[in-house]
Amino acid sequence: MSRHLVVVLTAISLVLVSVGSRAQSGDVILEKKTFELPSYTTVAGEIIKSVKIGWEAAGTLNADKSNAILVTHYFSGTSHAFGKYAPDDKIAGYWDAIIGPGKAIDTNKYYVLSSDTLVNLNAKQSHVVTTGPASINPDTGKPYAMSFPVVSIKDFVRVQKALIDSLGIKKLKSVMGLSMGGLQAYEWAQSYPDSVDRIVSVVAAASAEPFLIAWMDVWAQPIRLDPKWNNGDYYGKEPPLDGLKAALKIVTLQSNGWEWAQKTFGTAPAEEGKDPAKALPNEFKIDAFLDQAAVARAALADANHFLYLCKAVQLAAVNPAKIKVPVLALYAPNDLIFYEPIVRETIQKISDAGASVETAALIGPNGHLNALTQIRQEAEKITTFLAR
Amino acid sequence: MSRHLVVVLTAISLVLVSVGSRAQSGDVILEKKTFELPSYTTVAGEIIKSVKIGWEAAGTLNADKSNAILVTHYFSGTSHAFGKYAPDDKIAGYWDAIIGPGKAIDTNKYYVLSSDTLVNLNAKQSHVVTTGPASINPDTGKPYAMSFPVVSIKDFVRVQKALIDSLGIKKLKSVMGLSMGGLQAYEWAQSYPDSVDRIVSVVAAASAEPFLIAWMDVWAQPIRLDPKWNNGDYYGKEPPLDGLKAALKIVTLQSNGWEWAQKTFGTAPAEEGKDPAKALPNEFKIDAFLDQAAVARAALADANHFLYLCKAVQLAAVNPAKIKVPVLALYAPNDLIFYEPIVRETIQKISDAGASVETAALIGPNGHLNALTQIRQEAEKITTFLAR
Numbered sequence: 142m143s144r145h146l147v148v149v150l151t152a153i154s155l156v157l158v159s160v161g162s163r164a165q166s167g168d169v170i171l172e173k174k175t176f177e178l179p180s181y182t183t184v185a186g187e188i189i190k191s192v193k194i195g196w197e198a199a200g201t202l203n204a205d206k207s208n209a210i211l212v213t214h215y216f217s218g219t220s221h222a223f224g225k226y227a228p229d230d231k232i233a234g235y236w237d238a239i240i241g242p243g244k245a246i247d248t249n250k251y252y253v254l255s256s257d258t259l260v261n262l263n264a265k266q267s268h269v270v271t272t273g274p275a276s277i278n279p280d281t282g283k284p285y286a287m288s289f290p291v292v293s294i295k296d297f298v299r300v301q302k303a304l305i306d307s308l309g310i311k312k313l314k315s316v317m318g319l320s321m322g323g324l325q326a327y328e329w330a331q332s333y334p335d336s337v338d339r340i341v342s343v344v345a346a347a348s349a350e351p352f353l354i355a356w357m358d359v360w361a362q363p364i365r366l367d368p369k370w371n372n373g374d375y376y377g378k379e380p381p382l383d384g385l386k387a388a389l390k391i392v393t394l395q396s397n398g399w400e401w402a403q404k405t406f407g408t409a410p411a412e413e414g415k416d417p418a419k420a421l422p423n424e425f426k427i428d429a430f431l432d433q434a435a436v437a438r439a440a441l442a443d444a445n446h447f448l449y450l451c452k453a454v455q456l457a458a459v460n461p462a463k464i465k466v467p468v469l470a471l472y473a474p475n476d477l478i479f480y481e482p483i484v485r486e487t488i489q490k491i492s493d494a495g496a497s498v499e500t501a502a503l504i505g506p507n508g509h510l511n512a513l514t515q516i517r518q519e520a521e522k523i524t525t526f527l528a529r
Numbered sequence: 530m531s532r533h534l535v536v537v538l539t540a541i542s543l544v545l546v547s548v549g550s551r552a553q554s555g556d557v558i559l560e561k562k563t564f565e566l567p568s569y570t571t572v573a574g575e576i577i578k579s580v581k582i583g584w585e586a587a588g589t590l591n592a593d594k595s596n597a598i599l600v601t602h603y604f605s606g607t608s609h610a611f612g613k614y615a616p617d618d619k620i621a622g623y624w625d626a627i628i629g630p631g632k633a634i635d636t637n638k639y640y641v642l643s644s645d646t647l648v649n650l651n652a653k654q655s656h657v658v659t660t661g662p663a664s665i666n667p668d669t670g671k672p673y674a675m676s677f678p679v680v681s682i683k684d685f686v687r688v689q690k691a692l693i694d695s696l697g698i699k700k701l702k703s704v705m706g707l708s709m710g711g712l713q714a715y716e717w718a719q720s721y722p723d724s725v726d727r728i729v730s731v732v733a734a735a736s737a738e739p740f741l742i743a744w745m746d747v748w749a750q751p752i753r754l755d756p757k758w759n760n761g762d763y764y765g766k767e768p769p770l771d772g773l774k775a776a777l778k779i780v781t782l783q784s785n786g787w788e789w790a791q792k793t794f795g796t797a798p799a800e801e802g803k804d805p806a807k808a809l810p811n812e813f814k815i816d817a818f819l820d821q822a823a824v825a826r827a828a829l830a831d832a833n834h835f836l837y838l839c840k841a842v843q844l845a846a847v848n849p850a851k852i853k854v855p856v857l858a859l860y861a862p863n864d865l866i867f868y869e870p871i872v873r874e875t876i877q878k879i880s881d882a883g884a885s886v887e888t889a890a891l892i893g894p895n896g897h898l899n900a901l902t903q904i905r906q907e908a909e910k911i912t913t914f915l916a917r
Contacts, residue, residue: 185806291809351794351815352787358816359782362775366754387750394747399740399868406739408846418573418844421679421836425843427739428746448809455813456806458796477865480787 169224187290195270198254213318213325245520274445317341363387398508557612575678583658586642601706601713633908662833705729751775786896
């Protein structure tokens with residue numbers, strides 16, 4: 142695979158796993174649909190009119206609508222968890238390795254759906270439907286910008302619940318997601334214990350602990366430093382691309398690991414003949430890669446949405462002792478966002494409170510992103526867990 | 530201890546250990562001196578005129594000058610490794626817990642000296658003497674800014690060697706340092722194997738591996754985003770304080786660990802009545818702490834020096850297989866800057882190449898900063914190692 146393609150793949154979906162999940166003749170083709178709520182009241186009590194989120198699904202709902210699985214997406218992800226929008230799409234959804242006909246999460250057996258969250262990062266991506274600061278406020282005819290109310294993981298989940306209700310689904314077979322998607326799975330288990338049979342949470346704890354809260358602040362600060370951010374008022378003007386790129390570089394780096402960096406880049410200079418030791422601007426290869434990936438990602442993203450997502454993650458606050466449904470919690474020992482001991486703390490508290498919890502490690506060089514690159518290691522465990 | 534004092538302490542020296550090393554009647558009082566080289570040629574071949582660095586020392590050089598120990602400082606540190614400049618100084622040097630009369634590194638036995646590096650971060654601190662972008666270029670009468678040549682860890686060490694030579698010291702008993710100071714200790718061992726008897730490297734590997742190289746880029750980017758940075762040309766104008774503060778927040782956070790965050794801050798809001806769930810600018814306590822600490826640190830620091838330090842760390846490239854002198858390598862299992870497996874890689878390569886290497890873990894909640902807060906755990910090991 143060419144270096145350029147690697148950059149593009151990473152840029153779009155942070156998916157190095159795409160190497161292993163390339164197009165097959167049996168690709169699921171999905172259609173993006175829109176779910177709309179005329180009015181939604183946030184957890185904090187603010188009203189948002191005309192809330193729209195995108196969603197997609199494959200498989201067939203059975204007669205009693207008991208075979209639905211909801212996949213909740215990560216910070217920089219979308220509803221595109223598996224399959225393709227068109228047969229010639231170069232990239233399938235991020236968990237295509239485990240979701241599809243005959244795969245670990247078998248769409249011949251389950252009806253698998255996934256939706257874009259509120260304040261989805263990739264507001265400019267053609268297939269993404271979301272409501273956030275970049276959306277038009279019906280009351281003013283202008284983008285909300287910073288007047289958009291704060292939303293939390295719990296808000297994401299409440300909107301998903303309305304979507305599920307609209308489909309007549311009384312109880313989901315499972316909610317499953319990685320990272321911020323895992324936070325949503327825990328929120329489902331706490332908020333709607335009667336509406337979900339079991340959850341799969343990958344590289345996530347039940348809540349954001351203080352260190353993660355601080356990292357979210359660090360992720361957000363480059364955007365605020367960019368003068369083009371202009372306190373969030375940049376719609377119709379030049380967006381704060383430099384700040385957004387810098388923020389996305391942190392996300393890309395912290396989501397991966399030192400073994401990946403060592404194997405992929407070494408200490409080579411970015412350009413032959415431009416020795417990093419000779420001039421301050423002369424970069425190393427890994428820095429140039431992070432730059433390129435950030436350029437591609439930033440082109441589809443909205444900076445204010447990034448800030449709102451950081452806040453949503455900071456507000457994640459599920460009490461693991463209140464989880465009553467069975468949990469499968471996968472973690473990565475070299476994860477730099479949800480550290481193994483943090484995930485273990487969640488697992489221990491669930492177990493101490495008497496609920497059933499299973500766990501396994503995803504081993505690989507990609508840290509947090511082992512949730513994508515190594516997910517097939519635990520495919521069988523997921524299949525068995527869902528079948529119970 | 531008041532919250533305010535904690536902020537100041539952390540701001541000045543990243544030293545939570547100060548709690549345990551408060552003023553004693555027997556404090557060593559040190560005098561800051563200046564060492565000058567009329568001209569220095571960098572590793573990359575550039576000439577810098579009138580290079581000045583500050584240094585301080587305690588103890589007495591013995592007759593054959595064989596009892597000198599050089600302490601090399603970390604990224605945001607200075608030569609002030611122990612003791613005080615005046616009896617009423619509130620804070621002692623960062624390793625005062627282990628250096629001084631009767632301590633693990635006994636100044637009754639050893640002559641212990643430490644110098645400010647080139648491009649020292651704290652260029653505005655009254656006791657710091659350094660040469661870097663903020664210094665006046667004798668050829669122009671103006672600050673160098675970005676015209677200052679790139680310098681590396683090896684340059685820091687070459688200037689230290691000139692200082693040691695000027696004192697008539699033929700062979701140091703040891704070079705010891707933490708983090709960037711540990712990189713310098715390894716550089717001493719490789720560059721001057723006949724001039725140092727043994728080294729102590731704490732929370733450092735022999736070189737910067739690709740992941741750390743990328744993090745240095747992430748540390749540097751907020752400064753470049755601040756319009757006041759103005760491509761490094763801000764002397765005599767308003768400095769890029771916002772960018773510098775944002776950069777220092779990353780340093781403070783990544784140098785510590787989740788256990789510290791959990792125990793110290795929890796998920797409390799920064800201000801009573803300003804619920805982070807209610808408005809985007811409403812912060813958590815830990816974020817406000819990082820802000821305050823960064824304000825205090827940024828006031829004494831120079832933004833261009835920060836960028837040059839990032840580059841110097843990126844260029845650290847000692848080959849552990851070339852180390853011939855005995856090494857004591859201490860590491861922190863929860864270190865997020867020099868990960869344990871990275872340090873172990875260095876140790877293994879030194880050992881494979883036939884040199885003597887001892888190691889021990891510094892256990893505590895502060896990650897990388899266990900090198901400060903927990904250093905006394907291995908005080909005896911250091912004493913024994915030095916006495917061989």
